[in-house]
Amino acid sequence: MSDLSKNFKVNLEPTINSGQVFLWEKIGKKWYGIDGDRVLVFDNEQKFEKNMKYESSFFRFDDNLLEISKELGKDKNVKNALKLYPDLRLTRQNPFQCYVSFIASSNSNIPNIKLRLKNLCKMFGKRTTIDNLDFFLFPSAHDLANATMSDIRKCGFGYRAKAIKSASISVVNGEINFEELKKIDYHKAKEKLLKIFGIGNKVADCVLLFSLEKLESFPLDRWMLRILQKYYSKKFQISTKTITEKTYDRLHENIIEYFGCYAGYAQQFLFKLERDLYGKKWL
DNA sequence: ACCTGACCTCGTCT
DNA sequence: AAGACGAGGTCAG
Numbered sequence: 001m002s003d004l005s006k007n008f009k010v011n012l013e014p015t016i017n018s019g020q021v022f023l024w025e026k027i028g029k030k031w032y033g034i035d036g037d038r039v040l041v042f043d044n045e046q047k048f049e050k051n052m053k054y055e056s057s058f059f060r061f062d063d064n065l066l067e068i069s070k071e072l073g074k075d076k077n078v079k080n081a082l083k084l085y086p087d088l089r090l091t092r093q094n095p096f097q098c099y100v101s102f103i104a105s106s107n108s109n110i111p112n113i114k115l116r117l118k119n120l121c122k123m124f125g126k127r128t129t130i131d132n133l134d135f136f137l138f139p140s141a142h143d144l145a146n147a148t149m150s151d152i153r154k155c156g157f158g159y160r161a162k163a164i165k166s167a168s169i170s171v172v173n174g175e176i177n178f179e180e181l182k183k184i185d186y187h188k189a190k191e192k193l194l195k196i197f198g199i200g201n202k203v204a205d206c207v208l209l210f211s212l213e214k215l216e217s218f219p220l221d222r223w224m225l226r227i228l229q230k231y232y233s234k235k236f237q238i239s240t241k242t243i244t245e246k247t248y249d250r251l252h253e254n255i256i257e258y259f260g261c262y263a264g265y266a267q268q269f270l271f272k273l274e275r276d277l278y279g280k281k282w283l
Numbered sequence: 284a285c286c287t288g289a290c291c292t293c294g295t296c297t
Numbered sequence: 298a299a300g301a302c303g304a305g306g307t308c309a310g
Contacts, residue, residue, distance in 0.1 A: 203307085
């Protein structure tokens with residue numbers, strides 16, 4: 001019988017700095033993160049108690065890491081990453097925040113995305129004080145659906161402002177229902193997300209993986225394609241250029257076949273591995 | 284069906 | 298010091 005409390009462990013540095021989240025910062029010795037209408041606070045020695053339900057859920061302590069590691073360890077690169085970042089966790093984020101964040105991420109870079117989202121919270125979110133520090137919570141779908149495009153634009157979203165607003169309206173009017181998307185399967189959920197203006201394959205996969213319980217989701221961005229080309233050129237043929245819808249789907253199928261149903265976890269570890277290799281730092 | 288270019292903004296780099 | 302460049306994609310033609 002394995003000690004379950006052993007599972008209640010996370011290393012914030014690789015978890016926060018692996019491209020899953022944007023609204024986190026380290027102040028002094030603590031990490032502060034916005035997740036929807038909450039501020040999560042941790043230090044690196046954080047002890048997780050059984051009553052910390054939200055936090056445990058955020059870091060997916062309910063996943064069977066033992067089984068997942070066993071499954072993923074079949075690949076040598078992922079195995080290597082698992083060893084390097086044993087307490088890197090996949091996150092289970094507030095779906096609306098995740099959805100907006102990744103729509104905001106397209107054709108941009110991490111510092112810019114962080115800046116925009118922070119501005120968005122400042123303009124539309126509620127202010128709250130923790131440890132004598134001010135934070136702004138993530139706005140609701142209602143807040144953003146009613147916002148003017150010009151105000152959203154002022155946050156630095158550029159042409160994405162239109163997508164942010166219309167995607168928020170889709171949540172308010174029920175076209176997008178996150179609880180429902182959690183229940184239906186990967187392909188059906190993805191199909192619904194792809195109908196939203198501003199959401200393509202990559203963004204849809206991020207939202208599905210980081211907030212909608214689809215662990216087989218494997219977002220293919222330019223980094224992932226580079227990684228696949230570099231280490232897996234024999235297994236998957238990558239054309240390197242921007243890939244078409246069909247190529248994306250075919251590639252994803254091959255990836256599931258190879259990495260299995262926890263492919264999303266594999267993606268997270270590989271991504272972190274390669275970003276570190278290039279010395280990319282976000283905080 | 285595939286391919287190509289345009290696209291807001293803001294670090295960085297010259 | 299101003300101007301070019303490109304960054305975790307998506308959409309329209």
